Amino acid sequence: MKKPIYVYYQLDNFYQNHRRYVKSRSDPQLRSRNKENDVSSCKPEDSVNGTAIVPCGLVAWSMFNDTFSFSRNGNVQLPITKKGISWKSDRDHKFGKDVFPKNFQNGTLIGGAHLNESIPLSAQEDLIVWMRTAALPTFRKLYGKIEVDLQEGDTIKVVLQNNYNTYSFSGKKKLVLSTASWLGGKNDFIGIAYLAVGGLCFVLAMTFTVIYLVKPRRLGDPSYLSWNRSPSGH
Numbered sequence: 001m002k003k004p005i006y007v008y009y010q011l012d013n014f015y016q017n018h019r020r021y022v023k024s025r026s027d028p029q030l031r032s033r034n035k036e037n038d039v040s041s042c043k044p045e046d047s048v049n050g051t052a053i054v055p056c057g058l059v060a061w062s063m064f065n066d067t068f069s070f071s072r073n074g075n076v077q078l079p080i081t082k083k084g085i086s087w088k089s090d091r092d093h094k095f096g097k098d099v100f101p102k103n104f105q106n107g108t109l110i111g112g113a114h115l116n117e118s119i120p121l122s123a124q125e126d127l128i129v130w131m132r133t134a135a136l137p138t139f140r141k142l143y144g145k146i147e148v149d150l151q152e153g154d155t156i157k158v159v160l161q162n163n164y165n166t167y168s169f170s171g172k173k174k175l176v177l178s179t180a181s182w183l184g185g186k187n188d189f190i191g192i193a194y195l196a197v198g199g200l201c202f203v204l205a206m207t208f209t210v211i212y213l214v215k216p217r218r219l220g221d222p223s224y225l226s227w228n229r230s231p232s233g234h
Contacts, residue, residue, distance in 0.1 A: 001179050005146040010174035016133040025057035030121060033098045054102040063130045065113035067161040072154050080144035086128035095121040095128055140176060
């Protein structure tokens with residue numbers, strides 16, 4: 001496997017697209033420090049003892065918090081890079097550089113990961129990846145990147161901290177290592193689907209164009225409209 005090698009975690013039976021869950025967040029609060037108290041849409045994770053939670057809402061509160069470490073052939077550590085795993089547009093425009101976690105996971109129920117209060121949200125890429133909610137109940141999110149090549153015959157040891165509670169909703173967790181080519185990931189389904197639909201649209205467009213050129217549609221004769229008009233013009 002040639003670098004970069006993408007490390008994903010996969011969750012099954014987790015409905016990030018549930019309407020109440022998706023709406024339990026405050027995008028203005030994530031973008032601007034001046035909107036820190038904008039938590040009206042974040043119930044039930046909006047405040048603790050009258051103080052606003054940053055970031056508020058169920059989406060941030062339930063952030064994935066399992067950890068993985070990798071070694072090769074017994075003792076050679078494989079560092080995981082976290083930088084650049086989120087969308088640049090999200091880092092630059094959706095999460096503020098002056099917004100810092102505050103009062104997060106200080107309630108009676110702990111949903112998932114804790115956040116470093118000295119790091120702005122725009123630099124907390126695990127959070128940014130998690131906050132881009134998935135459309136389907138089975139999804140993968142990027143955990144990090146391994147920036148070295150893996151050779152045939154290498155033995156990879158993974159140490160997992162099993163923190164995230166998927167048992168309560170009969171979910172499953174998986175760890176996926178993948179590479180990408182200039183065409184994208186190794187899953188061919190999306191590419192084949194796009195090519196098939198695009199090809200079908202092109203064939204239909206060409207077919208209708210040829211039909212129009214060979215046998216154009218005849219224009220109607222509007223004179224027939226005048227014969228049944230009454231003297232009043234109706």
